[in-house]
Amino acid sequence: MGLVLGLALTLWLIGAVVKAPTGARWGMIAVLYAGVLLIQLALPAGHQLRVATGDSLALWVMIGVVVSFVLAYRKVLVRLRKHAQEPETMVAESPFNDTELNRYARHIVLREMGGLGQKKLKDAKVLVIGAGGLGSPALLYLAAAGVGTIGVVDDDEVDNSNLQRQVIHRDDAIGTPKVFSAEAAMMAQNPFISVKPYHRRLNVEDASELISEYDLVLDGTDNFDTRYLVNQVCVELGKPLISGALSQWEGQLSVFDPTNGTPCYQCIFPEAPADGLAPSCSEAGVIGPLPGVVGTMMAVEAIKVITGAGAALRGEMMIYDALWGETRKIAMKPRADCPVCGSKKAGKPTSV
Numbered sequence: 001m002g003l004v005l006g007l008a009l010t011l012w013l014i015g016a017v018v019k020a021p022t023g024a025r026w027g028m029i030a031v032l033y034a035g036v037l038l039i040q041l042a043l044p045a046g047h048q049l050r051v052a053t054g055d056s057l058a059l060w061v062m063i064g065v066v067v068s069f070v071l072a073y074r075k076v077l078v079r080l081r082k083h084a085q086e087p088e089t090m091v092a093e094s095p096f097n098d099t100e101l102n103r104y105a106r107h108i109v110l111r112e113m114g115g116l117g118q119k120k121l122k123d124a125k126v127l128v129i130g131a132g133g134l135g136s137p138a139l140l141y142l143a144a145a146g147v148g149t150i151g152v153v154d155d156d157e158v159d160n161s162n163l164q165r166q167v168i169h170r171d172d173a174i175g176t177p178k179v180f181s182a183e184a185a186m187m188a189q190n191p192f193i194s195v196k197p198y199h200r201r202l203n204v205e206d207a208s209e210l211i212s213e214y215d216l217v218l219d220g221t222d223n224f225d226t227r228y229l230v231n232q233v234c235v236e237l238g239k240p241l242i243s244g245a246l247s248q249w250e251g252q253l254s255v256f257d258p259t260n261g262t263p264c265y266q267c268i269f270p271e272a273p274a275d276g277l278a279p280s281c282s283e284a285g286v287i288g289p290l291p292g293v294v295g296t297m298m299a300v301e302a303i304k305v306i307t308g309a310g311a312a313l314r315g316e317m318m319i320y321d322a323l324w325g326e327t328r329k330i331a332m333k334p335r336a337d338c339p340v341c342g343s344k345k346a347g348k349p350t351s352v
Helices: 002-017 022-042 048-052 057-084 086-092 098-103 114-123 135-145 160-164 178-189 207-211 224-237 289-307
Strands: 125-129 149-153 194-198 216-219 241-247 250-256 316-321 326-331
Touching: 114 289, 125 135, 135 149, 135 178, 135 289, 149 178, 178 194, 207 224, 216 224, 216 289, 224 241, 241 289, 250 289, 289 316
Parallel strands: 125 149, 125 216, 149 194, 216 241
Antiparallel strands: 241 250, 250 316, 316 326
């Protein structure tokens, strides 16, 4: 046996000297091993050549099995090492560049968000209807949070009277369409997102086509016709709707998502109020920071809906009273007779 092992070592060293590939060296040893097996099989017991090569077929078979096992184990280890290096490749193919990773670091370290949540924000498409008091803070914070695509719909232009509360606009933007003023502010805040401005009023003809392009809708409009239209289209398309409203010192918001068992907007507000019962901000007034509070809450709810973090205000309405510093929530249920979503409900829901 010593003779065979010596020959195997010699073949390996010769291969190393001539710089033969490792596979070729193992091939020469395999030929030597096959020759030894042939000797053990063909020659009779006691033959000098058979004795010189160990004189035991069983022993050489056992050696072959052990070596084969070792080589197979080594191959498995090589594959495991290669697999262990794959995360480095994943990092190299990260959807975020170094600047974005640094920018969103405070999100990524949140247990409820992490890198996956931030990736969901980057992939999300959010439509904000209205670039006024509620839309201003919502748009800024959605942009800052890294929502990948943000659409903004508004047919109005920036007016001097807006600047008391609509913080996305600047004095030098007076006379500019609000959607373009908002776009400039958002891109200045975060150049890694895409902003789509729609300088027009949402109408029946194009509402479905536009909303279908987005995952989530935020409604910050100030008229009931648009609110009912947006709600109806969102219900038809199965899109979550985050709606906010303001009056003087008080604001409210909720997430209307009938697909997930919540009421829709018209379940809670079946009819528009009579003239004079719901005066506009220009008629009743509004404290400047209030839209910032409620609009920012709408942005938070949007982030929660997109990432799945926490519990969004589905089936609940939050009411904030700025004058007295009070916040309360009201539970809401869908109405079976709602003309918009009643037929989509299972069971026998009751009214609020």
